[in-house]
Amino acid sequence: MPYRDVVAATAAIGALTRGSRHRDAVTLFSRVLSDGIPPNEFTFGTVLRSATALRDLRVGTQLHACVAKFGLCSNVFVGSALVDHYAKMGAMAEAQSALGDTHEPNVVSYTALIAGFLKNGMFDDAHRLFQCMPERNVVSWNAMIGGCSQAGLNEEAVGLFLEMCRQGVRPNDSTFPCVLTSVANAGALGVGRSVHASAIKLLGKLDVYIGNSLVSCYARCGSLEDSVLAFRKMKQKNLVTWNALICGYAQNGRGQEALGAYETMRAMGLKADNVTLLGLLFGCNHAGLVDEGYSLFKTAQLEQAGILKPEHYACVVDLLSRANRFDDAKRFLQELPFEPGIGFWKSMIGGCQIHWNKDLAESVAERIQALDPKDTSSYILLSNVYSAAGSWQSVSMIRRQIKEKGLKRITGCSWIEVQNDVHVFFNGDSRHSQCDEIYMMLESCLGTEEDEHCLV
DNA sequence: CTAGGGTTAG
Known part of the structure; x- marks a missing residue:
């Protein structure tokens, strides 16, 4: 039963778009076309939104051709919808050209393009356009x-x-x-x-x-x-609120409080999602709650396997490695349902550093260097393991290799804000005006256990 | 009848 007119057809497509039935919206649009009803600006507006939701650039391009056929390229409303679609798909050249075709682009058209630039890392273009846009x-x-x-x-x-x-x-x-x-x-x-x-x-x-x-x-x-x-x-409050709290505890090393918040959250009838689980694992990790973290992961694997992502598995490797449970970590890695990326091996070598596990560190470093020959961190970590174990010859060998291969270390830094001033510190930094006092305080905090031979 | 911008993790 064909629709009476374009208004009725557009309303029907819009209902599908709003109901997130995007594939159906696109299909209905094609049917309306073949029924001989010429679409208007509203029709294109809604169906382009569905194309964007489907992340289907092919559909967008076809719609664009159709827009041209009906002579609507210069229409502001259609133009903005096209700019938005292309920008969200990352097709920035097409987005710019759609804006160029628009007769009198308005603040919406420009904003859609700016958002696209920023999403695609084109900060300078975004800034320039933001400066010169009319409104x-x-x-x-x-x-x-x-x-x-x-x-x-x-x-x-x-x-x-x-x-x-x-x-x-x-x-x-x-x-x-x-x-x-x-x-x-x-x-x-x-x-x-x-x-x-x-x-x-x-x-x-x-x-x-x-x-x-x-x-x-x-x-x-x-x-x-x-x-x-x-x-x-x-x-x-919603799930995100609880996640923010749990992750906050986790980041500040308060694993026990994170677990406590999770209990309360569950008592209120909320279920963990992938972010909750990651926060909990992270919290357990930094508070040394190995068994708690591992059992949370196991429970999730049984009850809601759908939320598990590589990050969660990586967290478990980190957890086990830090706890010196390398056999468990190795077994866990072998049973992964996917190929471990470089981060997994870095977690493991990090644990090797803590526990001076020279042999394992060597074999893991080999793996990392095979996956990414330019990776500096494995060299640094390996050299730290050697120095911790007192293998000075190996340390100088690694340092020579780093030099020979022309690898650059990215120096980590930390900073703290005191009364609106930000103070930045690098490793071995001596530039701060209160440098002497800071090092004195550090020494009294750390005691005498500090290992001066570490590179990081 | 309508468009562009928002929260949590790493």
């Missing part, structure tokens, strides 16, 4: 801030947030989760508190997204007190 609204600012956050451009994201406020654009509910992610990435506790305060001032009530971001942000900035406070203050 910016809160959504465009959010797209920039969120895109920077996701790309790890944390200073840029926080800077954009401040600039937005300075220009008098009022942040909304979506702005805060974006910027708080960056604050958390940077571990900037003071900035986090200011952002929190401005959210309360501007919005009054904080929704569950903002609450979740705060719980996580405070924990990742090292303030579990603030994190738990934010958690308790939330009226509505």
